[in-house]
Amino acid sequence: MVSDMQREQVGSLVHKDLLDKALEVGMHGAPEIKHDEKMHYLGEFRERVIRLLTKEQVAEPGVYPEIVESLKDQRATKMIICGDINYRLVEKYRRLAARINKTCIVIHDPEMKGNTGLVVVSDDAVDIADIAVPDRKTRLATLGVPEAIAGAAGEKVCDMCYKKITEADPGEAINYSRLTLADCFWGEHCIACKEKHGDGSFSSN
Secondary structure, three states, X not given: OOOHHHXXXXXXXXXXXXXXXXXXXXXXXXXXXXXXXXXXXXXXXXXXXXXXXXXXXXXXXXXXXXHHHHHHOOOEEEEEEEOOOOHHHHHHHHHHHHHOOOEEEEEOOOOOOOOEEEEEEEOOOOOOOOOEOOOHHHHHHHOOOOHHHHOOOOOEEOHHHHHHHHHHXXXXXXXXXXXXXXXXXXXXXXXXXHHHHOOOOOOOO
């Protein structure tokens, strides 16, 4: 049998616990829902993420076509980039978001966890099962693109290399430009061909 004194002690403990919680909320605000989850996705709920890049992927010279596609998705409202990455390496994505007329936010928060470098998100739940983007060079290799061409993202390439990359993946056109006759006149060469031959020789346009 529980005595009146024991009931009173239990009631007092419950009251104290509720009072402590109320004071905590008053001082620090209500606890955030799924706080740890949001720290893995740059402050967003996992269910709202459309696409995700790692920090290493963001730092690569080229832009991932999957991010271009996801920013054009009608459900996408903004892109968030981790502030730990050098601003020069993220500028290409900031310009991309501006061109597609989507908000871009660079977030700095020491509580952020994991290796997430960039997310494209919606204001509503989209519940996409696979939000990770495959490694670009691995994907292009499976499409038959030579490593030298895949690694020349952001550079000018000859017509042959440009055709090879854009036929394999039209979305990669954003990462390359063609060498012009004027470029060749001033001594510029296709970096992909130089890497490919390894002997200092270049293919002609």
